[in-house]
Amino acid sequence: MAANAVSLSISSSVASSKSLHSLQAQARFLIPPPTISFPKSSSLSSSTTVSISRSRVRAGPSQLVNEPANAMATPPTIVEVDLGSRSYPIYIGAGLLDQSHLLQRHVHGKKVLVVTNERVAPLYLDKTVHALTIGNPNVTVESVILPDGEKYKDMDTLMKVFDKAIESRLDRRSTFVALGGGVIGDMCGYAAASYLRGVNFIQIPTTVMAQVDSSVGGKTGINHRLGKNLIGAFYQPQCVLVDTDTLNTLPDREMASGLAEVIKYGLIRDADFFEWQEKNIEALLARDPAALAYAIKRSCENKADVVSQDEKESGLRATLNLGHTFGHAIETGFGYGEWLHGEAVAAGTVMAVDMSHRLGWIDDSIVERVNNILKRAKLPTTPPESMTVSMFKSIMAVDKKVADGLLRLILLKGPLGNCVFTGDYDREALDATLRAFSKS
Numbered sequence: 001m002a003a004n005a006v007s008l009s010i011s012s013s014v015a016s017s018k019s020l021h022s023l024q025a026q027a028r029f030l031i032p033p034p035t036i037s038f039p040k041s042s043s044l045s046s047s048t049t050v051s052i053s054r055s056r057v058r059a060g061p062s063q064l065v066n067e068p069a070n071a072m073a074t075p076p077t078i079v080e081v082d083l084g085s086r087s088y089p090i091y092i093g094a095g096l097l098d099q100s101h102l103l104q105r106h107v108h109g110k111k112v113l114v115v116t117n118e119r120v121a122p123l124y125l126d127k128t129v130h131a132l133t134i135g136n137p138n139v140t141v142e143s144v145i146l147p148d149g150e151k152y153k154d155m156d157t158l159m160k161v162f163d164k165a166i167e168s169r170l171d172r173r174s175t176f177v178a179l180g181g182g183v184i185g186d187m188c189g190y191a192a193a194s195y196l197r198g199v200n201f202i203q204i205p206t207t208v209m210a211q212v213d214s215s216v217g218g219k220t221g222i223n224h225r226l227g228k229n230l231i232g233a234f235y236q237p238q239c240v241l242v243d244t245d246t247l248n249t250l251p252d253r254e255m256a257s258g259l260a261e262v263i264k265y266g267l268i269r270d271a272d273f274f275e276w277q278e279k280n281i282e283a284l285l286a287r288d289p290a291a292l293a294y295a296i297k298r299s300c301e302n303k304a305d306v307v308s309q310d311e312k313e314s315g316l317r318a319t320l321n322l323g324h325t326f327g328h329a330i331e332t333g334f335g336y337g338e339w340l341h342g343e344a345v346a347a348g349t350v351m352a353v354d355m356s357h358r359l360g361w362i363d364d365s366i367v368e369r370v371n372n373i374l375k376r377a378k379l380p381t382t383p384p385e386s387m388t389v390s391m392f393k394s395i396m397a398v399d400k401k402v403a404d405g406l407l408r409l410i411l412l413k414g415p416l417g418n419c420v421f422t423g424d425y426d427r428e429a430l431d432a433t434l435r436a437f438s439k440s
């Protein structure tokens with residue numbers, strides 16, 4: 001069933017494209033548009049051979065003939081993102097950067113540009129270049145090492161990728177490889193979408209955030225000083241390679257940040273997964289390999305299922321933004337990079353849940369369970385003290401989910417695992433939530 005069960009006419013609430021200026025000028029919190037309800041997805045089983053309606057898990061591919069034998073290699077779990085001719089696999093497993101055939105089969109042309117940053121390059125660039133070139137002498141690999149951090153997810157840094165690509169004479173048959181977290185993935189993807197009007201693109205995500213969310217689904221882009229991710233393109237990769245071993249070097253704070261997105265999937269569409277997380281959150285923080293592999297797989301299945309039904313975010317895909325409207329306001333208001341994305345999303349999720357509760361849409365126990373799991377994950381449950389009601393309102397007014405000047409939000413409604421994407425809510429509940437969580 002999954003979201004095939006979504007019975008609605010989404011077209012009536014598709015965001016119209018307004019200029020930033022007119023959005024700012026016209027943003028209001030008044031007239032309710034239609035509500036889109038998203039019943040709980042019941043199709044995801046908890047077994048490792050889960051098969052869901054539109055995203056499939058299949059057995060790993062056999063090795064290429066010229067691949068050096070790796071006796072220890074375990075075939076990856078594969079989650080398929082089903083988008084017709086633009087479908088692609090997500091390979092998930094430990095040690096996948098040592099299984100060079102997985103990457104090489106998705107490289108087009110003879111030139112590859114690896115886009116990474118100063119933090120990740122010393123850790124994984126050599127290994128990635130090796131995986132791309134071993135037994136493959138025809139391929140030349142260039143790399144560009146960008147400064148590290150959300151504050152560099154901008155036009156100036158993007159230009160460094162184009163500079164390198166042009167200097168290296170990369171042609172239309174080249175492949176761009178994103179090696180890093182969500183910042184690198186989003187920037188490299190956008191560069192691949194626009195370089196020569198589009199070249200081949202591979203994602204090698206190395207943070208939890210990127211492995212469970214940002215590398216899947218084709219949203220790419222950069223920030224503008226007036227708002228996050230306002231400039232970008234939908235551009236799908238050829239494959240996503242998730243080597244869970246890369247998480248061994250990830251700082252604890254980044255681990256926790258990524259878990260905010262894992263928790264999100266449970267809340268919006270997968271109550272069984274949320275219950276599993278309640279039992280396993282400490283194991284995830286402790287980087288238990290089996291727990292991590294399961295959480296990544298299940299998260300990718302949820303994301304792939306949503307994306308395959310609503311690639312360009314007409315409705316269903318917007319539900320992946322639970323907590324993000326409040327969270328983006330925190331990231332923008334507080335300054336990019338001060339709070340991690342997942343930390344801002346965690347506080348934003350608590351605010352969205354508080355508002356859902358004020359509206360009478362969910363019961364007390366959900367509020368309590370959300371607060372508990374986020375605290376156990378060592379994530380914030382309130383915004384920074386410097387955030388004011390007017391900061392929230394002015395930043396939320398330029399959110400991409402504003403349509404015709406009306407702010408639509410993802411709110412929980414009904415039993416755990418159900419949400420709505422709607423502008424049809426009592427404005428007083430939003431104001432009350434903003435007042436409860438920030439200074440006036």
Ligand SMILES: NC(=O)c1ccc[n+]([C@@H]2O[C@H](COP(=O)([O-])OP(=O)(O)OC[C@H]3O[C@@H](n4cnc5c(N)ncnc54)[C@H](O)[C@@H]3O)[C@@H](O)[C@H]2O)c1
Nearest residue numbers: 119181182183184206207209210213214219246249250341
């Ligand atoms: N495209 C999407 O659908 C989507 C979804 C969610 C988030 N995002 C974007 O993703 C970004 C956040 O991603 P993120 O949380 O991965 O942040 P990030 O890319 O900044 O990575 C976090 C930090 O970890 C470092 N790092 C990465 N891999 C490492 C490793 N294996 N070992 C040690 N350090 C490592 C990075 O260099 C960085 O310092 C935001 O810009 C957000 O907007 C995009």
Ligand SMILES: [Zn+2]
Nearest residue numbers: 261324341345
């Ligand atoms: Zn997010």
